[in-house]
Amino acid sequence: MIVKNSSLSVDTEKLRKKILDLAIRGKLVPQDSQDEPASVLLEKIKAEKAQLIKEKKIKKSKPLPEITAEEKPFAIPERWKWVRLDDVGVITSGGTPKRNVPEYWNSEDIPWITPAVMGKNKDKVFNGEFEYISEKGLAKSSAQLIKKNSIVFSSRAPIGYINIVPFDFTTNQGCKSFTGIDVYIDYMYYAIKHQVPYIEKNGSGTTFKEISAAVFKSSTVPLPPLAEQKRIVTKIEEYMQAIKVIEDSSKDYERLQSQLDKKVLDLAMRGKLVPQDNQDEPASVLLEKIKEEKAQLIKEKKIKKSKPLPEITAEEKPFEIPESWEWVRLGEIFDITSSKRVKKNEWKKRGIPFYRAREIVSISKNEKLKDPIFIDEETYKGKISVSGKPRGKDILITGVGTLGIPYIVKPNDKFYFKDGNIIWLKNYFEIIPEYIKYLLFCSYMRKEINNGRGTTVATLTIVRANNLLIPLPPLAEQKRIVAKIEKIKQYLKS
Structure with a gap:
């Protein structure tokens, strides 16, 4: 994090x-120079281990070679010692009883731990869910009972999960366990955890890497004096x-x-963030101007005439807005369209950036694009000759995936975008684009875009976008709202 x-x-x-x-x-x-050095501790551990072997409480293991300089990846204090895990404890491998024998399972005899259940446990001390095997199941497998307060280590699929287990347990073949002798088990937990990259280097296997019992036994860790541990x-x-x-x-x-x-x-978006100014030209006047400009653009064949949008009923208005504001449909104040289709075989590895919904989400957050795609200059010119080129202050809105995420086009932007993925709000009428951006993130609009008044929808289409109901303030108030929001956002970040 x-x-x-x-x-x-x-x-x-x-x-x-x-x-x-x-x-x-x-x-x-x-x-602390008063601490008994690790060399003395190591001699005590050897003596204790020899006694446990004599009493047949643990098995004698083969002597391991001296630790070479190459096996010591970094320098440690003078009073510490590099040791192999088998020098300071007992290593136990796991095993699995046959699954098709019910009497080996479904008991509450012995907790049975696997890498899969370890992966769900994020704490140092294991506290996750697990299966149980019966005493008979344990006897019929290669698994062994491991004493509580031992360390369990996932040795395959994946390598490196590690926990201290506070109860007696056993494991499957994907685990190795360490039972300490005269060492502080919490220190050994951290030491083994730190050494995972070095242990993993010695893994073997093609389908997946695995750490054998021999490799785990011979893995090295630094051993401090007991008090320092x-x-x-x-x-x-x-x-x-x-x-x-x-x-x-x-x-x-x-x-x-x-x-x-x-x-x-x-x-x-309810008109309660900044005060209204009775000197502002009301939104109703702005709307009339937009209608006149739209009619002229249609006449000049710069935009297409669209079907009349339905009247807004009183029941549709979700909340009160100031007197100088107006409820409008998004299609009344923008020319809403999309792009000319670009086929997948026209995508290139370099050239003019080509944005889908996922890229719009990323660039709206100023994030670096993952696996960007492009089109060549010739394709770009051909497409914009038909559909036009997004201009500064136009707004692109995602219509698939994460719906309704806006990107305000910058004056010098040069890109093209995917039809059906992205809705294009052509801002001929100088609506403040930042106001629309913030409007699209308010609770009311998120619900409208994502739920469509109770209907489950997977896309935001041009038809739906045209019909979205929005509160429209006077132009001057749109600017004041944006300035206030940005001031508050900056304050919250500080």
């Missing part, structure tokens, strides 16, 4: 990784909690911003 405001821009996931990296390199907490975990979790507080606060702030933003737009 990236948390942003005027004074803060933090990639919290990157910050988590940095804290973990500093911790496992011995740079997060100071070393505990200090490291305390500091990591202190920082992680602080990051979570930042994220939670940011989410709350974003929700509040969104609510305020919607409220501002709703007030604006």
